[in-house]
Amino acid sequence: MSTVDTAKLGGGAPDRPPPIATVGVIGWLRTNLFGSVVDSILTIVSMVIIYYAFSALLDWAVFNAIWEAENRRECLNINKETGTSGACWAGVIIWFNAIIYGRYPYEEQWRINFAFIVLVLWLAPMWMPRVKEKLVYGLSAVVFYPFLGAALFAGGERGLFLQIMMSAAIVFFVYNCVNALVGLLSGNDLPDTLREKLGIQGKSDKAQRNILLAIAAVAFAVVFALTFTWTVPNVTWTKWGGLFLTLVISGIGITAALPGGIVLALGRRSQLPVIRVISVTFIEVFRSVPLITILFMATTMFPLFLPEGFTLNKLLQVIVAVCLFNACYMAEVVRAGLQAIPKGQYEAADAMGLGYWKMMGLVIMPQALKYMIPNIVGNFIGLLKDTTLVSIIGLFDVLNIIQSAISRDVPWRGLHKEPLFVGALIFFIICFAMSKYSQHLERKLSTDHR
Amino acid sequence: MATMENARGKSGGLGHMLYDERVRNVLYQLITFCTVGFLAYYLFTNTAHNIEARGMSSGFGFITQTAGFDTDFKLIEYTAGQGTYGRIYIVGMLNTLFVSVLAIVFTTIIGFFFGILRLSNNWIVSKLAAGYVEVLRNTPLLMQIIYWYLGVFALLPRPKQSAELIGGSLLNNRGLYMPSPIYGDLFWLTAIAIVAAIVAVVMIRRWAHKRQDLTGQIFPVFWVGLAVLIALPGVVFLITGSPLSWEYPELKGFNYQGGVRLPPAFLAMLVALSIYHSCYIAEMVRAGIQAVHKGQTEASHSLGVRPGRTLQLVIIPQAMRAIVPPMISTWMNVVKNSSLAVAIGYPDIVSVFMQTSLNQSGYAIEIVGMTMLFYMVVSLSISACMNIYNKRVQLKER
Numbered sequence A: 001m002s003t004v005d006t007a008k009l010g011g012g013a014p015d016r017p018p019p020i021a022t023v024g025v026i027g028w029l030r031t032n033l034f035g036s037v038v039d040s041i042l043t044i045v046s047m048v049i050i051y052y053a054f055s056a057l058l059d060w061a062v063f064n065a066i067w068e069a070e071n072r073r074e075c076l077n078i079n080k081e082t083g084t085s086g087a088c089w090a091g092v093i094i095w096f097n098a099i100i101y102g103r104y105p106y107e108e109q110w111r112i113n114f115a116f117i118v119l120v121l122w123l124a125p126m127w128m129p130r131v132k133e134k135l136v137y138g139l140s141a142v143v144f145y146p147f148l149g150a151a152l153f154a155g156g157e158r159g160l161f162l163q164i165m166m167s168a169a170i171v172f173f174v175y176n177c178v179n180a181l182v183g184l185l186s187g188n189d190l191p192d193t194l195r196e197k198l199g200i201q202g203k204s205d206k207a208q209r210n211i212l213l214a215i216a217a218v219a220f221a222v223v224f225a226l227t228f229t230w231t232v233p234n235v236t237w238t239k240w241g242g243l244f245l246t247l248v249i250s251g252i253g254i255t256a257a258l259p260g261g262i263v264l265a266l267g268r269r270s271q272l273p274v275i276r277v278i279s280v281t282f283i284e285v286f287r288s289v290p291l292i293t294i295l296f297m298a299t300t301m302f303p304l305f306l307p308e309g310f311t312l313n314k315l316l317q318v319i320v321a322v323c324l325f326n327a328c329y330m331a332e333v334v335r336a337g338l339q340a341i342p343k344g345q346y347e348a349a350d351a352m353g354l355g356y357w358k359m360m361g362l363v364i365m366p367q368a369l370k371y372m373i374p375n376i377v378g379n380f381i382g383l384l385k386d387t388t389l390v391s392i393i394g395l396f397d398v399l400n401i402i403q404s405a406i407s408r409d410v411p412w413r414g415l416h417k418e419p420l421f422v423g424a425l426i427f428f429i430i431c432f433a434m435s436k437y438s439q440h441l442e443r444k445l446s447t448d449h450r
Numbered sequence B: 001m002a003t004m005e006n007a008r009g010k011s012g013g014l015g016h017m018l019y020d021e022r023v024r025n026v027l028y029q030l031i032t033f034c035t036v037g038f039l040a041y042y043l044f045t046n047t048a049h050n051i052e053a054r055g056m057s058s059g060f061g062f063i064t065q066t067a068g069f070d071t072d073f074k075l076i077e078y079t080a081g082q083g084t085y086g087r088i089y090i091v092g093m094l095n096t097l098f099v100s101v102l103a104i105v106f107t108t109i110i111g112f113f114f115g116i117l118r119l120s121n122n123w124i125v126s127k128l129a130a131g132y133v134e135v136l137r138n139t140p141l142l143m144q145i146i147y148w149y150l151g152v153f154a155l156l157p158r159p160k161q162s163a164e165l166i167g168g169s170l171l172n173n174r175g176l177y178m179p180s181p182i183y184g185d186l187f188w189l190t191a192i193a194i195v196a197a198i199v200a201v202v203m204i205r206r207w208a209h210k211r212q213d214l215t216g217q218i219f220p221v222f223w224v225g226l227a228v229l230i231a232l233p234g235v236v237f238l239i240t241g242s243p244l245s246w247e248y249p250e251l252k253g254f255n256y257q258g259g260v261r262l263p264p265a266f267l268a269m270l271v272a273l274s275i276y277h278s279c280y281i282a283e284m285v286r287a288g289i290q291a292v293h294k295g296q297t298e299a300s301h302s303l304g305v306r307p308g309r310t311l312q313l314v315i316i317p318q319a320m321r322a323i324v325p326p327m328i329s330t331w332m333n334v335v336k337n338s339s340l341a342v343a344i345g346y347p348d349i350v351s352v353f354m355q356t357s358l359n360q361s362g363y364a365i366e367i368v369g370m371t372m373l374f375y376m377v378v379s380l381s382i383s384a385c386m387n388i389y390n391k392r393v394q395l396k397e398r
Helices: A002-010 A024-032 A037-063 A072-082 A089-101 A110-127 A134-154 A160-186 A190-198 A205-228 A242-268 A273-288 A291-305 A314-339 A343-351 A356-391 A398-408 A417-445 B002-011 B021-054 B085-118 B123-137 B141-155 B187-215 B221-239 B264-291 B294-302 B307-343 B349-361 B364-393
Strands: B170-172 B175-178 B180-183 B244-247 B250-252 B255-257 B260-262
Touching: A037 B123, A072 A089, A089 A242, A089 A398, A089 A417, A110 A134, A110 A160, A134 A160, A134 A242, A160 A190, A160 A205, A190 A205, A242 A273, A242 A314, A242 A356, A242 A398, A273 A314, A273 B021, A273 B364, A291 A314, A291 A356, A291 B021, A291 B307, A291 B349, A291 B364, A314 A356, A343 A356, A356 A398, A356 A417, A356 B141, A398 A417, A398 B141, A417 B123, A417 B141, B085 B123, B085 B264, B085 B307, B085 B349, B085 B364, B123 B264, B141 B264, B141 B307, B175 B264, B187 B221, B264 B307, B294 B307, B307 B349, B307 B364, B349 B364
Parallel strands: none
Antiparallel strands: B170 B175, B175 B260, B180 B244, B250 B255
């Protein structure tokens, strides 16, 4: 203030720049690293720690690492000769395919890659701002994709039901892709464009709808007929493994947990005592015990629960257990989201004359979902990490491949650190990316005026 | 109008009764109850049928049967071939609680340390703490446990080349050997003195508070309390003639004898659980302290309270309100996650009871039920404590 005044009054010296110690790189260093004596000491200590940690890590993982070797003995010998300790990546490289695909036959692995690409393409439009009705993409993926996945992953003879659902999935997939493409190019959705191209806008709404439905039915019939004789060799679940199995279990777990969690959370907040008590008991029992006990329960007790002659394989047992377990955690996430909605919203919906399901579906849930997203992603990260527990009961997920398959393979016996490092890295990349994305989403959806 | 409605309501019969909310509520609940009840009945009959068909035995008689296997680590007396399955249950429970309680203590300390580092004004320190949190939080706990077990504690030197630690402890690939205390005849007097000192400190604290309320004078409770805590038991200990000696582990043949042995699996569990959960606590501490409004610090400073006292009297009490509830659920997670010990063979309840005992005796339902019961009791008691705490610290709004 005063400087401006003097400048005006006397035409004296111009404004001097701020002291060099408070701006630019030096200023930043001053305030953030060397603010005081204690600060400076801390900075230097941290730098020393970082230097030693990183140089040791880089020496081990990169500079002294051994990339080519026949077996672990050779790695150890090379290390002894050079007098260094480097990572023996050779074993990991040889086993890398198994870390990703498990014991899935090599020539059939394209199926997994293909299914993964299909899923990415299916869901990609949800991230495109110009595409409308994103819910359709998500819901259709949840409902139909599992059947396509099952047909591809397991292969073998398909039943009629699976054939129908798979054909529907293919039709939906193609529709979604074309719809998104058309939407991106013209801003219209596919049905509108078809109406235009076929020149049927003049007809009544009902006639238009019937024509479109007929097209869909023809497409379905064509796909059904084309794929009817198409089969891929059967790969039993015992060969599934690696990151693929981890993603299958956690993917099914999270998609089944969300609806289950919503139902349980609504039950817990219900006015009706019987429904409330049942929901609370179910949620609290599953939340108070560790996942591993539930997995053990699934493998030992599910065979007893089911009628004679009806058996679930171990993979299905695990998936059911994971879904039940995770639904209870999801229920608490949903409940927290519902509790964050002010009572006025419920009252307003009541005053509008909406019934219970309309109130929940149109007013409460869309708002609550926003609060729930960070926790849902957090839950998914937790589930992904917890999926490693299936290795304890003998499924060959990433950890089991790393821990037992590699270190029990004769040439690589005792190779622990390197595969564990790679496994940890895989999980870190996936989980870190998801948590960063959820933070981004949280900021994007936030409507607080801060 | 009203009469018309009434008339219709009466003459409507069953169809209209469905529009009455009370009727509908009862109906919904009845349907749910019947469905769940039928499901339970269905599962129960299936199970009963299957058990009979497979010739499995059931009931809790197996608890008094002797178990034929030994555990690597136990806190109570148990011998293979003589101890019962019931005893194994207790051994497993105590092992779980032992590692969990120690891990909870360490994880809380480490978590607070990193949480405070995370809040540091020093850019590099806070980033270092953030990196620590992110790396630990985004990798699976089971992987970390196996890393600590196979990558660290299994690679320690053999007993002959043990690393010697302070206080006569030894670390090798058979575990951590520590001297065990041997209590003399009059040691109980020292124990009583310790209790008496604690009681005295609590009373001094109360008195000091009362005096401060009345006169405004501050009494140095911390230093006086520390002096009492050290001096009273110390004097009693010396007067009774130092009735405590240590038994040191000694190398006999290929292994150490004597002292207390903590197996590598225990050490790996303890380290992995403490470090993994500390990153969650660090985040809670950070969030909790950041949640205290800046105005609180400014108000305190404007009242002339020094920064150290501000932290102690204004910030921490308010931050604790946000930190404690999630921290207690992390503690609960520590107890639950200690069940992963089964992967590396630490004899916790899941490992010795739910796995080994179940495989040997075959009483699936009873054993699964008893194990789950244990975890449920622990969880429920911890959440009961949390509810009491929440009631005490809740803001009392007028």
